[in-house]
Amino acid sequence: MRYQRMLVTGLALVLVTAPAIFARAQGEEVPRGPTFAARALQALIDGIQFGVIIAITSVGLSLIFGTIHLINFAHGEFVTIGATFAFFLNASAAGPGWHLIPAAFAAVVFGALLGGAVERGIWRPLRARGTGLINMFIVTIGLSLLLRHVVLVLYGTRPASYAQYDIQSTIGIGPAGITPRDLTVTLLSVLVLLGIAALLQKTRIGTAVRAVSANRDLAEASGIDVQRVVLFVWMLAGGLAALGGVFFGLVEIVTWDMGFKLLLLMFAGIILGGLGSAYGAMAGSLVIGVVAQMSTLWFPVDLQYAWALLVLILVLLVRPQGILGRAERVG
Amino acid sequence: MDFSAILSDALRSGIGPIAAVYALAAMGLNLHFGYTGLLNFGQVGFMLVGGYGLAITVSTYDGPMWLGVLGGVACAIVLALLLGLPTLRLRADYLAITTIAAGETLRLFYRSSWAEPVTGGVFGLQRFANDFYALSPIEPGTYGVWLVRFGARDLWVMIVGWALVVVAGSLLALLIHSPWGRVIRSIRDDEVAARSLGKNVYAYKMQSLVLGGVIGAVAGMMQAIQVQSVNPDNYDPAVTFFLYTLLVLGGAGRILGPVVGSVLFWFVLSFIDSALRQAIDAEFVSPDLISTSEVGAVRFALVGVALILLVAFRPQGILGSRKEMLLSGR
Numbered sequence: 093m094r095y096q097r098m099l100v101t102g103l104a105l106v107l108v109t110a111p112a113i114f115a116r117a118q119g120e121e122v123p124r125g126p127t128f129a130a131r132a133l134q135a136l137i138d139g140i141q142f143g144v145i146i147a148i149t150s151v152g153l154s155l156i157f158g159t160i161h162l163i164n165f166a167h168g169e170f171v172t173i174g175a176t177f178a179f180f181l182n183a184s185a186a187g188p189g190w191h192l193i194p195a196a197f198a199a200v201v202f203g204a205l206l207g208g209a210v211e212r213g214i215w216r217p218l219r220a221r222g223t224g225l226i227n228m229f230i231v232t233i234g235l236s237l238l239l240r241h242v243v244l245v246l247y248g249t250r251p252a253s254y255a256q257y258d259i260q261s262t263i264g265i266g267p268a269g270i271t272p273r274d275l276t277v278t279l280l281s282v283l284v285l286l287g288i289a290a291l292l293q294k295t296r297i298g299t300a301v302r303a304v305s306a307n308r309d310l311a312e313a314s315g316i317d318v319q320r321v322v323l324f325v326w327m328l329a330g331g332l333a334a335l336g337g338v339f340f341g342l343v344e345i346v347t348w349d350m351g352f353k354l355l356l357l358m359f360a361g362i363i364l365g366g367l368g369s370a371y372g373a374m375a376g377s378l379v380i381g382v383v384a385q386m387s388t389l390w391f392p393v394d395l396q397y398a399w400a401l402l403v404l405i406l407v408l409l410v411r412p413q414g415i416l417g418r419a420e421r422v423g
Numbered sequence: 424m425d426f427s428a429i430l431s432d433a434l435r436s437g438i439g440p441i442a443a444v445y446a447l448a449a450m451g452l453n454l455h456f457g458y459t460g461l462l463n464f465g466q467v468g469f470m471l472v473g474g475y476g477l478a479i480t481v482s483t484y485d486g487p488m489w490l491g492v493l494g495g496v497a498c499a500i501v502l503a504l505l506l507g508l509p510t511l512r513l514r515a516d517y518l519a520i521t522t523i524a525a526g527e528t529l530r531l532f533y534r535s536s537w538a539e540p541v542t543g544g545v546f547g548l549q550r551f552a553n554d555f556y557a558l559s560p561i562e563p564g565t566y567g568v569w570l571v572r573f574g575a576r577d578l579w580v581m582i583v584g585w586a587l588v589v590v591a592g593s594l595l596a597l598l599i600h601s602p603w604g605r606v607i608r609s610i611r612d613d614e615v616a617a618r619s620l621g622k623n624v625y626a627y628k629m630q631s632l633v634l635g636g637v638i639g640a641v642a643g644m645m646q647a648i649q650v651q652s653v654n655p656d657n658y659d660p661a662v663t664f665f666l667y668t669l670l671v672l673g674g675a676g677r678i679l680g681p682v683v684g685s686v687l688f689w690f691v692l693s694f695i696d697s698a699l700r701q702a703i704d705a706e707f708v709s710p711d712l713i714s715t716s717e718v719g720a721v722r723f724a725l726v727g728v729a730l731i732l733l734v735a736f737r738p739q740g741i742l743g744s745r746k747e748m749l750l751s752g753r
Contacts (some may be wrong), residue, residue: 109620151750156515163516216733221436221735223734223735224463227734228516230671230734231731231735233727234597234727234728234730234734235727236664236727237661237664237723237724237727237730238724238731240723240724241720241721241727242720244717244720245717245724288579291493298424300581334749356523356524356527359524360524380569391537392537393535394535395532395535397531398527398531401525401528401531402523402528404521405509405525405528408509408513
């Protein structure tokens, strides 16, 4: 166990450093400007910020997998819907023009209701019919196509920003810098993640979620209302995805397909951390975020997501159950 | 509303070169998903390496076209091996996520500025299929019966495309009804049983992945030839989703499933598109509700609805057998 963990950590390190050696071997000039250490620190800060946002969105995805073993391909659309719903309330010409903070709260509530609605309207009836998991998996793709294109019709293809916190000057952290907006988003994300951990560890419903994830039949036999737990997980996942969407839209930009772009990184994060584990999803997403940003030190920015996805494939080679996943036979 | 125009659009699309390309790509996917039970969500990646293999050989390196075809096929084999090595031992859902990640990674690499000298980056590559069109025996002009008319070039691509569909279909039919095919289907139905009979499940899955991937790559080449260009953004993960839709529509695990599915898929998609545009022009549908520029998105939203309803109410599709397609969560 311990050796394997060290092996994976080592592999992650190699992946982050190998491109540097590769770039040197290619004789590429590292661009002038701030020192390498400064740029590395900046990339690390950006990576952590990106990673915690992915973590917020992917925890729900992982919990859904943990409780009903469904891979929800439509999860990215929940992210987009959260971001665009907040945009509608906040900055759209047709919207009421709320401040971003209440708009974000409304988006989270909307996301939670949407999550609950698809659970009650689609997944519960399908489970009652005894639909196979792979068929359900294909249904999530249909749902993803539907939601994505509905968003496209309602929102349009133009990227846009929220009305508030648009342009800010950075505060220096050593040689690197971060805007107050990004710092707030990062700290809030960490707080939310800690809140989820507390929820899972301390509350009754959190304990029930963990029980259902560990062994659904046993949980049901010991008197846990599994349907209620699953509904709760869907609402939690929907709300968190929406919140992550608002955060991502805030630090980057709101687009109609932002969630789908993020979805693959979420998958990478949860597989890296171990499918179904909430803490694994957090850890894995953080690694993915940092790898994506650190890769820009050596490689073109347009490849940053590709490196994150490559890490996923490589980790599967050595440790298919993920960094924090239990070593069980999955094949 | 001009109904003959709507019907003409729909028919042309239903039997056109794109329907042939999608039928071919879906045949490869059918071998993976319908017969072997492999959830390959990166079929578009095979199409990408096929199309680019051809385009790069001819356009970037001035190679002959036959070498490009070989190059595309070789790339598909390498991709299948690379994908299969880590994931085929794992559960189906891992394969799904890994393949979609691999497809998207490839797309990002091919479109990056880093790869631009070879792949043309975001601009892609053009005009590499002249040799193919030079082979065409069809005189320039338009040909057709009733409402359906095609230009000579499209007709040539169509003939070759559907011929490839027939070849691939016959090959698959022979394979599936051979002992090899029985093992493949037994892996789909009960992998443990197949293993306990002494079959090397891993090797069979790998063979299936390679063969289906090569068929996908050939489809990618035909697509690249048809538009005389490859562009990274044509290889969006959504293409794989459409392939699944038409496969489920036609019936997975049936030789003719992808063909029926593709023809119907493009017929219906084009029908909706054309009908919606006409309805907006004729002001039957208010432009405030759906504008002409949104028609494309609306029809894809309808594809999503169709996929949900199909899987919920008729998972075996038009041709499939329900008993065979009750896939469990493997």
